[in-house]
Amino acid sequence: MATVRTARTAWQGNLLNGSGEVTFASSGIGQFPVSWPARSEEPNGKTSPEELIAGAHSSCFSMALSHGLAGAGTPPTKLDVQADVTFQPGTGITGIHLSVVGEVPGLDEAGFVKAAEDAKANCPVSQALAGTTITLSAKLA
Structure with a gap:
């Protein structure tokens, strides 16, 4: 539904x-x-469409990564995700960078990076934002 x-x-x-x-x-x-x-310019206690997109993207990516890891038999104990949305006046949103640090018992760094790349590609917000460049850095704590 x-x-x-x-x-x-x-x-x-x-x-x-x-x-x-x-x-x-x-x-x-x-x-x-x-x-x-x-x-x-400066936020001065106010938000922006880009900050709202960053919130949507970081939370969606967190959910997608958590789900993927659990489905592979290595559920995370913690994921710390940040989304940085770059806005260039006159041009628009020029990129989004996702950063994730995870605690995932039983998973090596390569496996974590692979799972994070998969979550980036399949997160519904990433898919909705496919018109911009989305980059990723992922590491285990």
Whole structure:
């Protein structure tokens, strides 16, 4: 059964001087301010579409990697995943780098890197973002 998740943004003003607020309607976790300066300069307590994509990608990749490792008989005890989304004003999102450090009993470094590459390729968010370059660094703790 398909699920739908909803977020809304209320925006006021023009791009450079305006601001908005993203509301996570499905989860009810809150409202978060957004603005162009937070996207192209310094966050100053505000989020950006790129940070939201980074959150989506890091969590999806974590789930995909955890599932793949468990399915192979080597479930992780811990995965620490970071997604860095690069935004170039005037060009757009130019790349995403995933970094993962894992604790996986019974698995060697080569096996972990292979599992991480597979998760990167098959994570639904990675697939949705296939129009950009996604790189990966993976290592065991």
